[in-house]
Amino acid sequence: MSRYVEIGYPIHEDMPVHPALPKVGLDPRERKEKGDDWNGSVLSIYLHAGTHVDAPWHHMDNGKGIDAIPIEDFIYNHPLMLDVPLEQNEFVTVDMLKENDAVQKADLLIFNTGHWKYRDTDIEKYSASFPAVSPEAAEYLRTQLPNLKAVAIDTLSIENLAEAPDNGYFVHHAFLDHEKYDAPTMLIYEDINPEPLIGRTLKSAFTAPLRIVNHDASIVNVIVEIEE
Template sequence: MAKYVELAYPIYEGMPVYPGLPQTEVDERERIANGDPWNGSVLKMYLHAGTHVDAPFHHDSNDRGIDQVPIEDFIYESPLLLDVELGENEYITVDMLKAAGEQLERSDMLIFNTGYWKYCNEDFVKYSNGFPALSVEATQFIRTSLPVCKGRCN
């Protein structure tokens, strides 16, 4: 049987969101403990909050929305986690990618652990504005030399 791992921050009322975006709200409508026949909640959450995927539509009004991206596009057989400790506004380089050697060539998804995730709850403004990123050269290397889909995780 296949094993899947979900990569996501928890969703909860008051979770960190990008400055200026609406806060996440959870309205616990029904509760068995209160005599209701089931537990039910209403979740109000901005689509760009928490762990999310930017659909092509996010940057191009003529492109696909997330509902048009097949679920299979999010399932990988050989993901590779690269630990590259980086600070504010630092870049992942081609040399950092190449350091993974043959594993890099066999992967169908890259996940970068830059360690920057620690700022998500400590200093969200820093987390959301000064995060590490791929250098232009590393982005070009991935697009031209490696499998089709890649990801990034702080």
């Protein structure tokens, strides 16, 4: 027997975002209590705040926008979560990837570093110096795993943002660059919640991005089918 769980975070005004990003805004426009005919609100959110998916155009000038990515790229038949306990500023390495043979079959790889535990209790720690995927591991994932369509991580970024400016944002480019490698582009999901998946067998997963024309990302919810 199976059921579906959500690993995207709810959106609210106090949700943690990277310190360099604007906070989420939810502004009431119409309210029945004020005499309006309905309740209506305006959402203001940076497209990389909360659970979201990066499109190639996020880092590649000639990469696809979120509206141009085939819907099949958001549907996964072999999702896999890797438990990779890491401290701040530590990395997912190639050796960690090679430890699990199931990685070779996965089409969605979810990294559970354990950093998600700080999201609601220590926003400052969650937003700074988080674990990330190493450049070497990113290149390995892109070049050595032909079944893989996307990666996801329980931090605000797949990449160490302190090192990224010096290496040209290598990790993002490794996944999103459609010209450097002879392999399909991979999508990047950031700020996901792996807690509902712990100790479970994953069967399938999917997302439904907002088709924002010519843009770099979409806020998403990620739905995972698990075996009871």
